[in-house]
Amino acid sequence: MDVKPLIHVVDDDASLRAALLRLLDAAGFDSRGYADTGEFLLHPVPDRPGCLLLDVNLPGPSGLELQDVLQQHGCQLPVVFLSGRSDIPSSVRAMKAGAVDFLQKPAQSEALLAAIGRALARDDAQRTARAEQQGLKALFATLTPREREVFDRIVAGKLNKQIAEDLDTSERTVKTHRSQLMHKLGADSAAELGRLDERLRQVASDQGPGIARVLPAS
Template sequence: MNTSVPIVRIVDDDASFLKAIARLLRASGFEVKTFASAAEFLLQPELDIPGCVLVDLQMPGLSGLDLQEELAKEGHKLPVIFLSGQGDIPTTVLAMRRGAEDFLTKHAPKEDVLDAVKRALDRDAFERAGRARMEALQACFATLTSREHEVLQHVVQGKLNKQIAHDLSIHERTVKLHRTSITSKLKVSSSAELTKLWIEVSPIKK
């Protein structure tokens, strides 16, 4: 299987519905894998492959909501689309609050199902790109020395080289050298860009 192609995982204990929805998605050009239960799905070794999950709400054993919760606990961020024989507002609200992409009944038009899957795959691709960018930024920041980190913290506060030199008890020329090294390692050309990256990778302090 080509691991670069997103996979739509379908989880449903209704064998006939599982077969029908899988046929629809494959005919529409999607890569599909089917599972007869949430427990079977959670045993698969391919949860890190891009894609989404189309899951029945009510199943024996672990329900669709249970599956959504387990994925969150394990840190898997695959978008989840719920399908239900009968929808109810409280369950729908709970699923959406937990980040579900959509909540559809099993009688929904096929166009709605296909649209939800496309949105889920787009969301997954967008979020993966964001996480990859963050990891790359964090890797760049990790190359800074302890002194460079100290200088950086002063730079993002808007301090001048002379002020930084005084605060750290080092020569102003040394501050300039550290700033040059920092901008080179982080691939930026200005203090404004540097500050923007710092805000992006720094945890929000409450």
Template sequence: MTSARSTLLVVDDDPSVLRSLERMFQVEGYAVECFAHPRQLLARGAGSGPLCVVMDLRMPELNGLELQEELHRQGFRHPIIFISGHGDIPAAVKAMKAGAVDFLPKPFSSADLLAAVERALAQEREAMARAQEHEVLRARFSALSPREWQICQFVAQGLLNKQIAAELGTAEQTVRLQRSRVMEKLAVGSVAELVRLLEQLNSRA
């Protein structure tokens, strides 16, 4: 059984489809929220994860692709799975290029949909873990003072203490003390470790 902490947001204008999917997902242990109109999902907002959206492609007023685009504009970054009885290759390609995890034509098997949901939630959990790691990393660097941040940058570039002192117009002894504090605050024991931390920070900025 899947943890109930994983939430599925199901969007379909067919009440019978909504009821069927809601029952199936609840049996599998998911928390389920159903929306008969795409604007109801927009009004709900992103919320916290892990969660995944399962939505129909063809809906009145706002189709699935338009809803996907609007969600992205609002900063919604949770995974999306499309289901459709009218799906064609161009629509599927457009959906996938825009970040959809899967595109399942109706009729589809319960096993295929559940497998797609599990893939989507696995991606969601990985993304959340990376985001959490990045926040921890940012917190470590935010402990540096503006001058210590300058020292950090120079050290990462391979400059010696005397070269840094010349760049900053300060005493080498002062640079040595500040450099020591930088290494201590970041909990690194070498320049190589410091460089790796900076690369991690910049790669996720």
């Protein structure tokens, strides 16, 4: 990574929070500490690699409630939970909601850093997927509405003649649209268009409905 990961630590225990920040600094990370959910929410999360070390039991809104708020606002910052007691229902809820790990305090340094490593790996994968999503959306957005319709039918396996009949136009016009869209998408064959379509749909599946509006109809 070109930018040092930023680890956010939300814990109301000042001494533990300070110890965690020292550990993270020694491990080569940038870190920020917050005493509760409200303090964390007052500081915008910068767009840089990182994750969140989050205490479950906080004064005011709990760590689990903060996790819900972040998800509702589309924040994909990976979360590693810390808990002062064994709490199976909370751990199950946290993991179902996408937490990377749920560690009991005091967490061993090795276990904590390993969990942070997994969280950062997830963050990197999510950032890569978002970058691909944005690139594919931008690429596909260069197509005209008619080129999108032709693209949809090409990847469905239809021939130019069939596409022309579907769109009530000439086969020559379809060939022109086909040539133009292949040039825009950097594809040399229908097979490459098919692979591009699969990538588009995979990204849509991984990232949610945000890309659906630029995908051709099934």
